[in-house]
Amino acid sequence: xxxxxxxxxxxxxxxxxxxxxxxxxxxxxxxxxxxxxxxxxxxxxxxxxxxxxxxxxxxxxxxxxxxxxxxxxxxxxxxxxxxxxxxxxxxxxxxxxxxxxxxxxxxxxxxxxxxxxxxxxxxxxxxxxxxxxxxxxxxxxxxxxxxxxxxxxxxxxxxxxxxxxxxxxxxxxxxxxxxxxxxxxxxxxxxxxxxxxxxxxxxxxxxxxxxxxxxxxxxxxxxxxxxxxxxxxxxxxxxxxxxxxxxxxxxxxxxxxxxxxxxxxxxxxxxxxxxxxxxxxxxxxxxxxxxxxxxxxxxxxxxxxxxxxxxxxxxxxxxxxxxxxxxxxxxxxxxxxxxxxxxxxxxxxxxxxxxxxxxxxxxxxxxxxxxxxxxxxxxxxxxxxxxxxxxxxxxxxxxxxxxxxxxxxxxxxxxxxxxxxxxxxxxxxxx
Numbered sequence: 132x133x134x135x136x137x138x139x140x141x142x143x144x145x146x147x148x149x150x151x152x153x154x155x156x157x158x159x160x161x162x163x164x165x166x167x168x169x170x171x172x173x174x175x176x177x178x179x180x181x182x183x184x185x186x187x188x189x190x191x192x193x194x195x196x197x198x199x200x201x202x203x204x205x206x207x208x209x210x211x212x213x214x215x216x217x218x219x220x221x222x223x224x225x226x227x228x229x230x231x232x233x234x235x236x237x238x239x240x241x242x243x244x245x246x247x248x249x250x251x252x253x254x255x256x257x258x259x260x261x262x263x264x265x266x267x268x269x270x271x272x273x274x275x276x277x278x279x280x281x282x283x284x285x286x287x288x289x290x291x292x293x294x295x296x297x298x299x300x301x302x303x304x305x306x307x308x309x310x311x312x313x314x315x316x317x318x319x320x321x322x323x324x325x326x327x328x329x330x331x332x333x334x335x336x337x338x339x340x341x342x343x344x345x346x347x348x349x350x351x352x353x354x355x356x357x358x359x360x361x362x363x364x365x366x367x368x369x370x371x372x373x374x375x376x377x378x379x380x381x382x383x384x385x386x387x388x389x390x391x392x393x394x395x396x397x398x399x400x401x402x403x404x405x406x407x408x409x410x411x412x413x414x415x416x417x418x419x420x421x422x423x424x425x426x427x428x429x430x431x432x433x434x435x436x437x438x439x440x441x442x443x444x445x446x447x448x449x450x451x452x453x454x455x456x457x458x459x460x461x462x463x464x465x466x467x468x469x470x471x472x473x474x475x476x477x478x479x480x481x482x483x484x485x486x487x488x489x490x491x492x493x494x495x496x497x498x499x500x501x502x503x504x505x506x507x508x509x510x511x512x513x514x515x516x517x518x519x520x521x522x523x524x525x526x527x528x529x530x531x532x533x534x535x536x537x538x539x540x541x542x543x544x545x546x547x548x549x550x551x552x553x554x555x556x557x558x559x560x561x562x
Contacts (some may be wrong), residue, residue, distance in 0.1 A: 142232030218491030269335025
């Protein structure tokens with residue numbers, strides 16, 4: 132029995148210029164970034180592919196000072212691209228998705244609660260809310276101490292607008308609030324022998340002072356319709372699993388103003404038997420935190436630096452996975468031999484397995500009548516890719532002129548299987 136795996140989605144700061152520079156030939160990466168650019172542009176935001184493909188792209192501090200909204204889209208895109216690469220290329224199946232702060236929004240999208248366009252609308256609306264309701268200037272400071280002791284330091288300062296923003300570990304707690312008050316907090320911490328480091332963030336996140344921004348954010352996304360997660364999502368803000376639309380609404384509404392209890396979330400998952408934590412984003416901030424207080428676990432940050440395909444393979448060796456049958460960036464293709472001609476129910480069963488393995492979803496989620504886009508969040512590019520696999524698996528042949536066949540028109544596996552069974556037998560495999 133394999134060890135349970137948690138995918139970690141980091142928040143502010145999870146940006147590495149040119150993170151995918153050495154993976155520029157990987158179709159899964161390039162297609163996702165192209166789709167993000169297209170959707171972001173249609174929503175009035177700036178494209179981000181250049182930021183993630185060029186090593187000389189603007190730094191984190193540059194983007195924070197001139198374009199925090201573009202930075203947030205880049206973080207979202209990088210995390211989702213790595214998620215797809217890990218689940219589809221490397222076949223790594225996470226048991227739980229755990230986001231930290233902003234990363235909670237990416238985790239919801241990866242879990243199918245929102246499709247790519249809705250996820251980007253969420254990210255873009257969040258920054259637009261800050262523009263609509265500019266908060267008082269604020270910042271965040273990381274204290275090298277426990278949450279309990281950090282509360283005492285806050286109490287010593289005596290300012291009501293300072294608050295605990297993140298409980299990251301036994302030796303790291305983040306406090307948010309106004310610039311002037313944080314300066315006083317840092318002086319008190321220094322007097323007590325506690326390290327204090329100002330974080331590179333544009334706002335005082337996880338602070339009740341952002342209540343007006345949070346309200347405007349909710350107004351901007353009110354028409355979005357979340358779906359039930361197809362993967363388990365554990366929220367460090369809610370300190371519980373996200374199970375339905377009510378939980379999603381609570382998380383989205385609270386993530387700007389309530390603390391994130393990352394330490395408690397990780398410990399709760401470790402108590403359930405989780406032994407592997409894999410950081411699904413650039414750098415390795417969350418991995419380093421966990422390694423500091425759970426030394427008996429396997430913690431991997433595959434995008435701590437810019438990696439090549441072979442580098443990534445080596446980094447992922449400790450993680451249980453299976454090889455996905457998708458052409459890889461090195462030109463190697465794993466092609467399945469055509470299956471024998473199948474009846475309707477057998478064909479549906481085959482399709483459920485193919486779709487589950489490719490998408491990284493539990494097979495039970497791929498019911499015959501689940502809507503591939505509305506229920507499962509499968510985008511048009513992926514549907515086209517899976518359609519080709521389905522034709523091969525059915526041992527059928529498309530007509531010579533298949534220009535009228537639209538893969539996205541088959542909205543369920545039942546509808547797709549019914550169409551495949553109308554095709555002539557005699558599929559060929561091209562290697």
